[in-house]
Amino acid sequence: MTKFLKMHGLGNDFMLLDAREHPVALTAQQVRNLADRCTGVGFDQLILVEPSETASVKARFWNPDGSEVPSCGNGSRALAVYLGGAASIETAGGPLTSAASGSQAEIDMGPPRWHWEQTLAYPLDTLHLPVSWDELTDPAALSVGNPHIVFEVSDPAAIPLESLGPRIETDPLFPAGINVGIARVDALDRITLRVWERGAGLTRACGTGAVAAVAALQKRGRIGAEVTVTMPGGEVRVRRDESGHLHLAGPAIISFTGEIDLEAFA
Numbered sequence: 001m002t003k004f005l006k007m008h009g010l011g012n013d014f015m016l017l018d019a020r021e022h023p024v025a026l027t028a029q030q031v032r033n034l035a036d037r038c039t040g041v042g043f044d045q046l047i048l049v050e051p052s053e054t055a056s057v058k059a060r061f062w063n064p065d066g067s068e069v070p071s072c073g074n075g076s077r078a079l080a081v082y083l084g085g086a087a088s089i090e091t092a093g094g095p096l097t098s099a100a101s102g103s104q105a106e107i108d109m110g111p112p113r114w115h116w117e118q119t120l121a122y123p124l125d126t127l128h129l130p131v132s133w134d135e136l137t138d139p140a141a142l143s144v145g146n147p148h149i150v151f152e153v154s155d156p157a158a159i160p161l162e163s164l165g166p167r168i169e170t171d172p173l174f175p176a177g178i179n180v181g182i183a184r185v186d187a188l189d190r191i192t193l194r195v196w197e198r199g200a201g202l203t204r205a206c207g208t209g210a211v212a213a214v215a216a217l218q219k220r221g222r223i224g225a226e227v228t229v230t231m232p233g234g235e236v237r238v239r240r241d242e243s244g245h246l247h248l249a250g251p252a253i254i255s256f257t258g259e260i261d262l263e264a265f266a
């Protein structure tokens with residue numbers, strides 16, 4: 001049997017497996033089976049903690065569709081709360097540093113890593129959208145360890161993200177898929193955001209989505225250096241420091257712990 005923690009960051013929920021003592025190998029099908037909210041544990045992402053030669057720990061992340069992804073902001077905050085104190089985290093999306101006190105965690109997500117070309121105004125007409133949504137203007141497309149496309153709109157609730165999201169996520173323009181954010185600027189220090197997550201769908205919060213939306217809107221000169229991001233599950237704060245690093249801060253909760261026979265989900 002293998003111990004696990006069920007955690008969440010503003011309702012973006014995780015299964016965390018600490019494999020530093022005993023290695024865990026997961027198949028995509030096993031992740032999908034574990035992610036099933038009726039017959040498995042159920043989660044937006046699975047977090048696997050492994051030893052690292054360059055950092056306190058290595059973190060790997062999977063979406064519920066079984067896809068392994070390089071970055072997860074809320075998942076990194078959950079890991080930070082689990083580790084406690086200060087830590088460095090090796091991820092495929094780049095090195096992170098974390099600081100946690102109780103159920104509050106802050107992650108230095110580093111500078112936006114533009115290994116996916118950053119564009120501040122991705123031509124809307126290149127997106128193969130079925131209909132033109134009048135509220136939509138050219139989005140920003142960028143990477144914060146994982147790829148995001150961010151639309152600034154006046155009323156996020158008016159956008160049918162449940163249909164727009166999958167259309168863009170699976171657009172041939174993005175062979176690896178993409179996360180889709182809908183943001184409204186409420187003030188220089190406050191935005192509202194909804195995210196359709198690649199490989200997971202609508203989630204109550206998305207940490208890298210918040211970081212991507214803030215990075216894009218800061219670059220457009222629409223908001224200041226420190227911003228509260230309100231998502232359906234609650235609020236995080238995103239701050240750009242003088243070196244251009246983006247810091248993601250907010251709560252992460254351990255809902256419960258359990259033991260599981262991973263082989264039964266192979």
Ligand SMILES: N[C@H](CCC[C@H](N)C(=O)O)C(=O)O
Nearest residue numbers: 072073074146197198207208
């Ligand atoms: N679905 C994302 C990974 C999880 C991101 C989200 N849960 C976060 O807090 O950043 C992707 O495929 O890139």
